[in-house]
Amino acid sequence: MPPRKSVPPATEAPQPTYTITELAAEFDITPRAIRFYEDMGLLEPGRKGRNRVYSPRDRTRLKLTLRGKRLGLALQEIKQLVDMYDSQASAAPQLRAFLAILAQHREQLEQQRHDIEVTLAEIQQHEKRCRALLSAA
Structure with a gap:
């Protein structure tokens, strides 16, 4: 060997x-x-x-x-x-900070969604009025 x-x-x-x-x-x-x-x-x-x-x-x-x-x-x-x-520290502070930031962004996005829904409803009303005026002409 x-x-x-x-x-x-x-x-x-x-x-x-x-x-x-x-x-x-x-x-x-x-x-x-x-x-x-x-x-x-x-x-x-x-x-x-x-x-x-x-x-x-x-x-x-x-x-x-x-x-x-x-x-x-x-x-x-x-x-x-x-x-x-x-950092070498526990992940808990990072996760808490991330959750707080996400909650804040969720709130902003929900407000934006609400604003968009309101705007879309207004656009639909304007479209409906315009169509009614066109059909009456």
């Missing part, structure tokens, strides 16, 4: 990195949008020469930022929540 080769101790696999172009393509946004989020403090990429190098942490923060935008959150609210995501 041949002697066993010694296997070097397992080392941590290097984490993947992403370019601005890769993230822009993955999330269907422009590199300029990513740079804007960086300027707002939502992303903190490393540098390799003049190029930005984004970590899995940056990718997750970008994903959370875009999700927050879809929910109608302001960038400052998103930053607050994403910063809490990074």
